[in-house]
Amino acid sequence: MRFGLMASNPLEWLLVKFNLIARPVLDTQVAGTYAHAIMAAVKVGLFDALAAGPATAEKIAASCGTHPDSTAKLLPALAASGYLRTRGDQYELSPLSRKWLVTTSPHAVNDKLMLHYYELGLMQRADEYLRSGRPLDFHTGMSDEVWDSYQRGMKCLTTGQTNMVAKAIPVPEGATDMLDIGGSHGAYSVALCRRHPSLRAVVFDLPDAVRHAAPLLAEEGMGDRVRHQAGNALTDDFGEECYDTVVIIGVAHHFSDEQNRELTAKVARALRPGGAYTIAEFPAASGGGKTQQLAALRDFYFALASESGTWSPSQMASWQRAAGLRPAKPVRLAASGGLNLQSGYKPR
Numbered sequence: 116m117r118f119g120l121m122a123s124n125p126l127e128w129l130l131v132k133f134n135l136i137a138r139p140v141l142d143t144q145v146a147g148t149y150a151h152a153i154m155a156a157v158k159v160g161l162f163d164a165l166a167a168g169p170a171t172a173e174k175i176a177a178s179c180g181t182h183p184d185s186t187a188k189l190l191p192a193l194a195a196s197g198y199l200r201t202r203g204d205q206y207e208l209s210p211l212s213r214k215w216l217v218t219t220s221p222h223a224v225n226d227k228l229m230l231h232y233y234e235l236g237l238m239q240r241a242d243e244y245l246r247s248g249r250p251l252d253f254h255t256g257m258s259d260e261v262w263d264s265y266q267r268g269m270k271c272l273t274t275g276q277t278n279m280v281a282k283a284i285p286v287p288e289g290a291t292d293m294l295d296i297g298g299s300h301g302a303y304s305v306a307l308c309r310r311h312p313s314l315r316a317v318v319f320d321l322p323d324a325v326r327h328a329a330p331l332l333a334e335e336g337m338g339d340r341v342r343h344q345a346g347n348a349l350t351d352d353f354g355e356e357c358y359d360t361v362v363i364i365g366v367a368h369h370f371s372d373e374q375n376r377e378l379t380a381k382v383a384r385a386l387r388p389g390g391a392y393t394i395a396e397f398p399a400a401s402g403g404g405k406t407q408q409l410a411a412l413r414d415f416y417f418a419l420a421s422e423s424g425t426w427s428p429s430q431m432a433s434w435q436r437a438a439g440l441r442p443a444k445p446v447r448l449a450a451s452g453g454l455n456l457q458s459g460y461k462p463r
C-alpha cells in the first residue's frame with residue numbers, strides 16, 4: 116500500500132509522470148489539510164450527527180454546535196474525499212465513514228484520530244529531531260487528555276485483531292501465567308485468557324497508562340484473571356520462573372536495541388522452562404529488499420517520537436538468542452497490518 120497523489124484522468128497522469136506539477140506542494144499542504152479536515156470532523160461529532168440519516172449542512176451544524184458557514188465549507192471537501200455522499204442538498208455517511216468514524220460502530224477508530232492531534236504535533240518538530248538526533252520522547256509531556264486518547268486509541272486499533280493475534284501466540288500446554296508488557300487496555304491478554312481457560316494475565320504498563328486503561332479493561336469483565344500492574348518495563352524486574360508466556364505487542368519500537376536486549380534478558384529469567392516470549396512489531400522499513408513507503412514513514416515517526424523505530428524479526432530473534440531463548444520462525448499476520456510475531460522459547 117502507498118499513500119500519495121493519484122491522477123484521476125490521463126492528462127493528470129501525464130503531468131505527474133513528466134514531473135510537470137509541483138507535487139511537494141500537494142504532498143504537504145493537501146496532506147496536512149486532508150488529515151485535519153477528517154480529524155476536525157470527528158472531533159465535532161460530524162459523522163455521528165449523520166448516523167441517523169442524511170441532513171443538510173445547516174442541520175449538521177446545528178447538531179454539532181458548529182458554525183453553519185464553516186461547516187458548509189468542510190462538507191464538500193469530505194464528500195469529494197469519499198468520507199460523505201451527497202443527496203440533493205443533503206449529506207449522508209459513505210461506507211467508509213459509517214464503518215470507521217461513527218462512534219457506535221464496532222470498528223470506530225475515532226479515539227486514535229484524536230491521538231493524532233498529539234502525534235502530528237510531534238511531527239511538526241521533525242526538523243528539531245533531524246538536527247539533534249534526539250527523539251522527542253512521546254511518553255513524557257502528555258496531558259491527561261492525551262493519555263486517555265492514547266489508551267483508547269490503542270484499544271480501538273485492536274478491534275477485529277485480538278483473536279487472530281491470540282491464535283498466533285504460543286502458550287505452552289497447561290500454562291497458568293502470562294505477562295503482557297506495555298499491555299495498555301489488556302485486549303490481547305483478555306483474548307488469550309478467553310482462548311486458554313487456565314491462563315491468568317498481568318497487564319504491565321506505565322502508571323499513567325494504567326490509570327487511563329483500567330476502565331477499558333474493566334469493561335471486559337475478566338475480574339482478577341486479567342489485572343493491571345503499574346511499573347516501568349525498563350527498570351522493574353519481573354521475577355524468576357513465574358510466567359509461561361510473555362508478550363510485548365507494539366512496544367519494542369519505543370525501546371533501543373540495548374534496552375530491548377536487557378528487557379529480553381529479564382523476560383528470559385521470568386519465564387518458566389518451556390515458556391515463550393513473543394515480540395510483535397510492525398514491519399521494519401526494509402523488507403524483501405525493497406523499502407516500503409508506509410513502513411519507512413512509520414519507522415521515521417517512531418524514531419522521532421520515541422527511542423528507536425521498527426524492528427525486523429531477525430533483530431528481535433537476536434535479542435532472544437542473546438538471552439538464551441530459542442527463536443522460532445517468525446509469523447507474519449498480513450491481515451493485521453503485517454504485524455510480525457517473533458517467539459523465542461526457554462529451553463526445558
Ligand SMILES: C[S@@+](CC[C@H](N)C(=O)[O-])C[C@H]1O[C@@H](n2cnc3c(N)ncnc32)[C@H](O)[C@@H]1O
Pocket residue numbers: 254269270273296297298299300319320321324346347348349363364365366369
Ligand atoms: C503503542 S502502545 C501498545 C499497547 C498494546 N500493547 C497494543 O498493542 O495495543 C505502547 C504501550 O507501551 C507502554 N509503555 C511504553 N513504555 C513503557 C515502559 N517503559 N514500561 C511499560 N510500558 C511502557 C505505553 O504506555 C503503551 O500503553
